Amino acid sequence: MLVSDLRKEFYDVIKGKRILVLVHSDIDGICASKILQSLFRADHILYTVVPVKTRSDLVSAFEQHREQARYFLLLNCGGCLDLVDVLSPPEDVKIFVADNHRPLDVCNIYNGDQVRILSQLGEDEEVPAFEDVFREEESEDEDEDSDEEDGKRRRFDEETLERRRARRQWHQQRHKIIFDYTQFSYYGSSTAMLMFDLAWKLSKDNNELLWWAIVGVTEGQVCERTEQDRCVLATGSLQGHVSRLNHQTQDSQPLDCLRITFEKELKLALYRQWSLVESMRHSLYASTTLKLWTLRGEKRLQELLAEMGLPLVQCRQLYSGMDVNLRQDLRSLLEEKAEKYGLPDLLFPSFSASRGFRTKVGAADYVYSAAALLEPPQKDMTPTAAALDVADCLTVGREEVLERGIEGSKQQLSAIYRQVQTFLDMNQVISAGPFLYATVIQGTPDAWFFSAPHCLTLLARFTLRAHVSVSRGRKSGALPLVLTSPDVRAAQPDTCLVCGIPPTSEDSRRNFFGKAFEQAAEKTASRAELEFFDTNIIRLSVDDRSKFFDALISLLS
Amino acid sequence: MLSEKALELIKELDRSKDGKLPAFNEDIIRKVLEEMNTLFQQNQRDVGEAAAGEIRYFPSIHLRHAALDRNKRCLLSYLYNRLERIRTMRWEFGSILPADIRANLCEPEIQWFNRYNKNLASYMRSLGEAGGLDLTQDTKPPKNLYVEVRCLRDYGEWEVEEGDTVVLQKDTTHYLPLAACHHLIRQGVLEQVE
Numbered sequence: 001m002l003v004s005d006l007r008k009e010f011y012d013v014i015k016g017k018r019i020l021v022l023v024h025s026d027i028d029g030i031c032a033s034k035i036l037q038s039l040f041r042a043d044h045i046l047y048t049v050v051p052v053k054t055r056s057d058l059v060s061a062f063e064q065h066r067e068q069a070r071y072f073l074l075l076n077c078g079g080c081l082d083l084v085d086v087l088s089p090p091e092d093v094k095i096f097v098a099d100n101h102r103p104l105d106v107c108n109i110y111n112g113d114q115v116r117i118l119s120q121l122g123e124d125e126e127v128p129a130f131e132d133v134f135r136e137e138e139s140e141d142e143d144e145d146s147d148e149e150d151g152k153r154r155r156f157d158e159e160t161l162e163r164r165r166a167r168r169q170w171h172q173q174r175h176k177i178i179f180d181y182t183q184f185s186y187y188g189s190s191t192a193m194l195m196f197d198l199a200w201k202l203s204k205d206n207n208e209l210l211w212w213a214i215v216g217v218t219e220g221q222v223c224e225r226t227e228q229d230r231c232v233l234a235t236g237s238l239q240g241h242v243s244r245l246n247h248q249t250q251d252s253q254p255l256d257c258l259r260i261t262f263e264k265e266l267k268l269a270l271y272r273q274w275s276l277v278e279s280m281r282h283s284l285y286a287s288t289t290l291k292l293w294t295l296r297g298e299k300r301l302q303e304l305l306a307e308m309g310l311p312l313v314q315c316r317q318l319y320s321g322m323d324v325n326l327r328q329d330l331r332s333l334l335e336e337k338a339e340k341y342g343l344p345d346l347l348f349p350s351f352s353a354s355r356g357f358r359t360k361v362g363a364a365d366y367v368y369s370a371a372a373l374l375e376p377p378q379k380d381m382t383p384t385a386a387a388l389d390v391a392d393c394l395t396v397g398r399e400e401v402l403e404r405g406i407e408g409s410k411q412q413l414s415a416i417y418r419q420v421q422t423f424l425d426m427n428q429v430i431s432a433g434p435f436l437y438a439t440v441i442q443g444t445p446d447a448w449f450f451s452a453p454h455c456l457t458l459l460a461r462f463t464l465r466a467h468v469s470v471s472r473g474r475k476s477g478a479l480p481l482v483l484t485s486p487d488v489r490a491a492q493p494d495t496c497l498v499c500g501i502p503p504t505s506e507d508s509r510r511n512f513f514g515k516a517f518e519q520a521a522e523k524t525a526s527r528a529e530l531e532f533f534d535t536n537i538i539r540l541s542v543d544d545r546s547k548f549f550d551a552l553i554s555l556l557s
Numbered sequence: 558m559l560s561e562k563a564l565e566l567i568k569e570l571d572r573s574k575d576g577k578l579p580a581f582n583e584d585i586i587r588k589v590l591e592e593m594n595t596l597f598q599q600n601q602r603d604v605g606e607a608a609a610g611e612i613r614y615f616p617s618i619h620l621r622h623a624a625l626d627r628n629k630r631c632l633l634s635y636l637y638n639r640l641e642r643i644r645t646m647r648w649e650f651g652s653i654l655p656a657d658i659r660a661n662l663c664e665p666e667i668q669w670f671n672r673y674n675k676n677l678a679s680y681m682r683s684l685g686e687a688g689g690l691d692l693t694q695d696t697k698p699p700k701n702l703y704v705e706v707r708c709l710r711d712y713g714e715w716e717v718e719e720g721d722t723v724v725l726q727k728d729t730t731h732y733l734p735l736a737a738c739h740h741l742i743r744q745g746v747l748e749q750v751e
Contacts, residue, residue: 018721046731047732048723050729064724382727387728
């Protein structure tokens with residue numbers, strides 16, 4: 001059932017009761033859970049928060065905590081699964097779902113009572129009508145009864161045949177509708193934003209919650225999950241909130257409090273915490289446009305810096321070591337030269353936070369840091385502990401966790417860059433017909449970084465853009481990419497993670513690989529685990545890899 | 558020197574000011590009591606003679622009397638101080654003392670502790686309407702009725718008042734009444750999140 005008024009149908013319902021929150025280990029989900037936690041604390045609603053990473057985690061967590069509460073809230077997980085089927089909740093349990101994954105399962109949308117969906121569906125999202133998907137099954141029983149009455153003789157009169165034909169046709173139609181509906185998987189608007197709206201309606205919003213909502217929305221932007229126009233809308237509404245909550249001047253408020261500013265931000269990863277040259281090299285957009293892994297690319301970069309008047313020595317040092325006036329003019333200088341060097345989208349509207357005398361940190365920096373904390377290079381951290389780390393990094397007063405995340409993110413980005421360089425130097429991105437294909441070789445020391453979904457997707461996007469920028473033909477721009485990497489973090493040996501991303505030429509970020517992987521795995525009966533909530537990533541056994549890919553090629557061509 | 562041993566007892570308590578109770582020093586107490594006895598005997602003898610008019614013995618009688626007084630004061634302050642520390646321990650640790658502290662108490666001290674427990678319990682029961690008020694819970698006024706805690710290791714099910722149970726799994730976060738999880742925070746199973 002779709003919930004329209006969050007306040008009446010969700011918040012007022014759980015006031016005074018206990019609720020169990022199952023949150024997916026992604027940044028948007030964790031931000032949403034933090035916003036909700038602070039709301040619950042204000043109203044003394046008892047809660048328990050359990051981080052989950054995969055479908056089996058969700059099911060086992062639900063089993064364990066089954067008896068504990070009457071109300072469950074699923075954040076960014078479970079929207080695309082038939083929850084009543086998968087979890088089989090007891091009768092009086094109500095499950096609220098706030099998921100930014102689409103398409104939402106039709107059984108969840110049309111469930112009368114137990115499953116309530118809090119996410120708002122956009123205008124462009126079409127859900128199949130109820131009549132097309134569900135139907136009373138009485139006619140089936142009638143038929144069977146009449147068959148039995150007559151004994152062994154089958155009835156061949158017009159009516160029964162007509163009914164059977166109509167039913168078959170309806171089933172075929174239904175199959176087609178469901179297939180069209182679930183073919184492409186994409187993301188809706190951010191859940192953290194939804195929770196912030198709820199806080200606003202309850203008049204309990206403040207700058208902290210707003211910052212968490214901003215980080216949640218920025219994740220969608222940085223990881224290229226949400227569509228462009230939806231990003232713009234979200235940024236616009238966030239800007240309204242920022243100006244409402246931050247209009248007081250510096251002097252009237254204590255210096256220690258959080259101040260958020262809206263400004264045009266550079267699409268350079270972590271440039272404030274790194275040196276300018278390093279940051280350009282490791283950012284997806286700048287690096288692939290200027291082709292910084294080639295010699296010519298390096299020369300172009302030096303030309304650009306020289307034209308802007310920035311001394312090379314300073315660009316190679318830490319950003320905070322650059323001259324103050326250079327730092328202040330950096331954005332305007334880059335804006336001027338960006339067109340000439342083919343970087344028109346270098347600036348994008350975003351938010352940054354400053355507290356006291358610390359340096360400003362941008363929302364994108366938080367996203368990179370949290371992403372690195374979610375998939376730490378240490379071997380002994382469990383995914384749940386990593387999720388707690390991310391929650392800490394977003395908390396006020398825990399800046400050392402944020403800094404640790406930024407260092408980790410630098411390592412991650414360097415590993416990605418090295419891998420992309422390897423791919424392109426040794427021409428390992430091969431065309432397999434309907435898609436491009438690349439594989440991280442077993443035994444690469446950086447493979448530890450890539451056996452995590454988020455980092456793998458980032459590597460895939462970087463590789464695809466880089467390949468498209470160096471390849472001569474027009475064709476590679478229209479091909480999607482499938483990337484596999486050995487999964488060294490998994491418990492079972494000899495598994496690999498497979499990730500598929502849509503082509504660069506398409507504006508829409510809809511991904512058909514979820515369904516494609518599922519069908520290919522079924523056809524070849526491979527040992528594939530479609531575990532992750534982001535359906536474009538699956539875990540596959542290495543032995544089944546070749547037949548899986550053959551099936552995939554035949555499916556997509 | 559007279560009453561040096563008694564000073565030993567005081568110095569021992571002074572050195573262990575960080576709250577740990579040293580073992581009950583029966584040895585030194587016995588020695589002090591012996592010293593007091595000898596002084597008293599000597600005094601008794603001399604007083605008998607002084608009462609007969611010999612003024613020569615007065616200073617020595619006074620000296621011994623002063624030493625006796627000093628010994629008595631030291632002993633009494635030693636015993637009283639120990640009892641005070643035992644009392645603070647009741648407020649800190651609850652009605653059951655840890656085994657290593659219990660080993661340092663002598664038998665009468667343990668009996669005193671039990672009687673103190675009974676007194677405190679009956680007093681607390683008489684406060685408030687239903688069943689009394691546990692005064693040893695929060696010595697300072699609590700900032701919050703409920704507290705957000707994070708579970709550090711798997712503990713299993715834990716019952717909160719009102720009959721609800723919570724499954725304490727590693728790395729889960731809970732928001733529970735402070736009274737219920739106070740004990741677990743002490744133990745280290747839960748960690749409070751600021």
